[in-house]
Amino acid sequence: MNILSQDKAPIMEALNKYKKMRVVPFDVPGHKRGRGNAELTAFLGENCMTVDVNSMKPLDNLIHPVSVIREAEDLAAEAFGAKHAFFMVNGTTSAVQAMVMTACKAGEKIIMPRNVHRSAINALILSGAIPVYVNPGVNKELGIPLGMAVSEVQQAILEHPDAKAILINNPTYYGICSNMQAITDLAHEHGMLVLVDEAHGTHFYFNEDLPASAMSVGADMAAVSMHKSGGSLTQSSILLINNEVSEGYVRQIINLTQTTSGSYLLMSSLDISRKNLALNGQEIFSKVAGMAQYTRDEINKIGGYYAFSEELKNGDTIFDFDTTKLSVHTLEIGLPGIEVYDILRDEYDIQIEFGDIGNILAYISVGDRHFDLERLVAALAEIKRRYSTDKSGLFDHEYIKPHVAYTPQEAFYAPKEKLPMERSAGRISSEFVMAYPPGIPILAPGERITEEILNYIQYCKDKGSFMTGTEDLNIENINVVKESE
Known part of the structure; x- marks a missing residue:
């Protein structure tokens, strides 16, 4: 077995080699390395256009990789501690759908929390699998859904022993983690696969002070959004498999819906980002967690806002917390999160990730500067001073349990x-x-x-x-x- 070197980036290296060959292109894409679309080349840059190429022998093929893409996927699998890693160019949505469709055929059951991303329920529409919803815990003060209680998962397993798999969110958008180890062990005892939507958990694989990753607890599959906290281009993602999950079958499932024209811009960004995280992830995410904690402390000094963190942990529905997440409760200043979101963007030129009824989320990454954090804190202080009002009359929403009548x-x-x-x-x-x-x-x-x-x-x-x-x-x-x- 070859020992892999994480300082390699095989796809990037192959593209650089290809550029030096000065090959005359009589293949797609039709912009012909940018020459056929001057305005697009001026906008995106010549470097970008010259590597927007088609699959060919020297560059491998995403639908059946045997050389440089295969090597890049092997490096990613090693970096993430998985049996195999698939590069995904249709986003984590397609990775979540591939997980569900690998585990469940039409008419088969899957246990999942109801606060899943739409991609998981879309997978049920495509596959005909039947959801068994576990209602997540709820924090009534913050108005946010939490993780799944182990006892609730156990009850669902006992009531539906024929379920094929369990899907876990790790973490939720707000940074809340379920007890993945306990749920994984429970599922495996009953012969069920464990699928993890890790769209917001890339960094868990590269910093030992952060919550457990799906592969580290022995989960069977995980969908990881490298483009969120991992630094790759938007829409690029990785699907990880473990244990006895068949690599060949998963690739067949992926190829049912994923493009046959895999973007080398997206694939090379996955390759380069994996290299960066494998070599520097511990340092990168320690810095990010430090920036998030600093900002949390400063926001909490303002008063009225509540930037929450590990103090919420309860050993079950909030088993762990992602300290890189800057989630802030806003209702105490009399403003819904979505209004704070709009004011930050429209009046302060600050674009945060999202605002909902009670909270906002500012995504912090290694690309942020201390000055940016100070600007966010100052804006929130000013918003409180200018706009805070009586919170009575605000919608006190919490999780609504669904009544499921049809699949x-x-x-x-x-x-x-x-x-x-x-x-x-x-x-x-x-x-x-x-x-x-x-x-x-x-x-x-x-x-x-x-x-x-x-x-x-x-x-x-x-x-x-x-x-x-x-x-x-x-x-x-x-x-x-x-x-x-």
């Missing part, structure tokens, strides 16, 4: 009719409604629409949340399952 696939493809949103209570939704980000459905296909859900949707719209999911782009009408005559 997502049944409802999505069922005969349907369009109704005005306000007249839809009592009917079964055949589509999603969600605020994006974070992209966690308020309503998913197959769930009964209630007045409580409609009030929450209206409140989100009134406060300026970006709503999405329905066929009606204005989110005024909703498709519901047609009732039999």
Whole structure:
């Protein structure tokens, strides 16, 4: 067995070698290394355009890699502690879908928290798998869903021993981690695969002071958004497999939906970013955690805001906390998070990751400067001074437990009719409604629409949340399952 060297970047090295060969291109893409599209080349730069190339023998092929892509994936697997790593160019959405479709065929059950990203429920629509939802814990003061309680997972396993897999969010958008080791051990005792949506957990693999990663606890598959905290280009991601999961079968599943024209810009960014994290990750993420802690402390000194962290840990639904996450509760100053989000962007030229009803999330990475953090803190202090108001009358929302009447696939493809949103209570939704980000459905296909859900949707719209999911782009009408005559 060859000992792999993490300071190599095989895809980047192959592209550099290819550029020096001065090959005349009579293949796609048609911009021909940028010469055919001068405006695009001026905008993106010649370096970028010359490596936007097609699969060919010297550069390997993502759908069946045997040389440089294969070597890059092997290096990533070693860096992440996995049996194999697949480079994904359709985002972590396609990695989550590949996990679910690998584990479950039509009609088979999968246990998952209801506060999953839409990509997991989309996978159920595509595959016909049946969700068994575990309602996450809830922190009523902060209005955020937490992780899954081990006892709730155990109950779901006992009630559905025929389930094929369990899906875990690690961490949630807010930085909350479930007890992955206990859940993984429990699932394996009952012959179930463990799939982990690690969209926000890339850094867990490269810093020993952060929460446990999926591969470190023996999970079977994990979808990792390298482009979030890992530094690669948007839409690039990695799917990890472990244990007895078949590499060949997973690649077949990936190739059902992933492009046959894998972008070398995205793949080389994964390769270079993996090299950087493998060599420097401990130092990088210690610095990020330090910046986040400094900013948390400064925000908490302002008063009114609550930047929360490890003090929330309870050994179960908040088993651990990602200290690189800067999540801030805003309701005590009388402003929903989405309003603080809008004010920061519109009046202070500060773009944070998202705002929801009660909280904001500022994504901190190694690319931030101390000056930027100070600017954020100063803006939040000024927003409190200028805009804070009485918090009475603010929507006190917490997690709404869904009533699932149909599987997502049944409802999505069922005969349907369009109704005005306000007249839809009592009917079964055949589509999603969600605020994006974070992209966690308020309503998913197959769930009964209630007045409580409609009030929450209206409140989100009134406060300026970006709503999405329905066929009606204005989110005024909703498709519901047609009732039999």
